[in-house]
Amino acid sequence: MALPTITIPDRLGAARTNLTDKLRRKPIADLRGMPRDIVEHRASFTLYRYSAVRGIEPRGRPVLLVPPLAAPALAFDLRRGCSLVEYFVHQGRPVYLADYGPVNFAHRGLGIEHWVDTVVPAAVDIVAAHSGADAVHLAGWSLGGIFTMFTAAAHPELPLASATAVASPFDLRRVPLLAVARPIDRVAGPLVGPAYRAMGGVPAPLTRLGFQISSLDKYLTKPLAMVAHADDRDFLAQLEGVDRFMASMYAYPGRTFGQLYHVVMRTNEFATGMMELAGRPVELARIDVPVLVVAGTGDTLAPEAAVHHLLDLVTGSPDGRLVRAPGGHLGVLTGRAARRTTWPAMEVFFRQYDDSTSTADAR
Numbered sequence: 324m325a326l327p328t329i330t331i332p333d334r335l336g337a338a339r340t341n342l343t344d345k346l347r348r349k350p351i352a353d354l355r356g357m358p359r360d361i362v363e364h365r366a367s368f369t370l371y372r373y374s375a376v377r378g379i380e381p382r383g384r385p386v387l388l389v390p391p392l393a394a395p396a397l398a399f400d401l402r403r404g405c406s407l408v409e410y411f412v413h414q415g416r417p418v419y420l421a422d423y424g425p426v427n428f429a430h431r432g433l434g435i436e437h438w439v440d441t442v443v444p445a446a447v448d449i450v451a452a453h454s455g456a457d458a459v460h461l462a463g464w465s466l467g468g469i470f471t472m473f474t475a476a477a478h479p480e481l482p483l484a485s486a487t488a489v490a491s492p493f494d495l496r497r498v499p500l501l502a503v504a505r506p507i508d509r510v511a512g513p514l515v516g517p518a519y520r521a522m523g524g525v526p527a528p529l530t531r532l533g534f535q536i537s538s539l540d541k542y543l544t545k546p547l548a549m550v551a552h553a554d555d556r557d558f559l560a561q562l563e564g565v566d567r568f569m570a571s572m573y574a575y576p577g578r579t580f581g582q583l584y585h586v587v588m589r590t591n592e593f594a595t596g597m598m599e600l601a602g603r604p605v606e607l608a609r610i611d612v613p614v615l616v617v618a619g620t621g622d623t624l625a626p627e628a629a630v631h632h633l634l635d636l637v638t639g640s641p642d643g644r645l646v647r648a649p650g651g652h653l654g655v656l657t658g659r660a661a662r663r664t665t666w667p668a669m670e671v672f673f674r675q676y677d678d679s680t681s682t683a684d685a686r
Contacts, residue, residue, distance in 0.1 A: 389463030596636035619655030
């Protein structure tokens with residue numbers, strides 16, 4: 324593990340101001356969420372529409388953001404100046420978010436099919452009706468990208484313009500961290516089922532620990548990095564945004580965790596492009612809309628090879644593209660480099676499929 328090089332900051336005045344603010348616990352990051360309104364609240368999710376920016380004419384089809392489980396939806400709106408939502412609304416694009424909220428014991432019986440067959444399809448239909456658009460860009464991060472793709476495959480009747488998966492691993496045998504965990508599973512595996520069923524899921528502290536382990540080097544060297552970048556207020560603001568994100572982790576519902584554990588440790592089912600949901604097979608080859616895949620070059624939880632594999636599975640898509648961008652699992656979505664890599668690449672892709680003619684041609 325390489326340690327960051329500590330140098331004397333070039334701007335000692337800025338460093339002194341920043342460190343003084345940190346010691347006084349004065350916020351550096353602007354953590355205000357982008358203005359939004361509730362479009363519809365249901366038992367399973369709340370659908371939000373982000374406010375348009377005054378002076379910027381709305382244009383393009385709406386994008387519906389699909390979060391994963393356990394990680395909070397604020398990943399899409401981390402902080403002012405480094406927010407995917409903020410970027411898109413400043414492009415004039417209508418932005419919607421399906422927020423599931425925290426998970427509790429009452430959600431223990433919910434499986435992947437709940438999000439693929441109920442939550443995401445309902446959100447797409449509401450967005451289309453609310454916006455008046457003929458089709459919606461569907462975009463998910465991490466497990467949200469997996470929900471996105473299986474929803475597009477299971478429900479071809481949905482009015483989708485495109486489907487995007489950011490940092491979503493589909494070939495889990497190519498995730499080194501999981502290779503380390505599988506020998507442990509052979510010993511402790513029989514205890515996992517009874518444990519998560521008794522708890523109703525995986526508690527938030529454990530999901531937080533798992534995320535920290537996936538980027539252990541950054542977690543351990545964070546104090547050194549803060550000193551090395553003491554004069555970089557934007558860097559320190561990003562750390563604050565990530566700290567809030569980490570402190571906001573949710574629990575995993577029991578049945579979904581059980582399904583994922585089986586896929587991750589035993590079958591690698593996602594890599595086949597087919598999964599049985601609600602008693603019927605769902606094939607990713609049935610996706611018939613353009614697909615964008617975004618992979619982080621520094622992502623240990625979803626390495627490029629594991630993410631890129633999706634393009635081998637969506638054989639029915641008229642246009643499958645890969646974007647490689649710097650960043651880890653969260654960073655590729657909302658790191659400081661995402662402002663000039665991931666987000667513009669997504670916007671360019673959406674623009675190409677913003678009218679019914681281009682979508683029809685692609686199909």
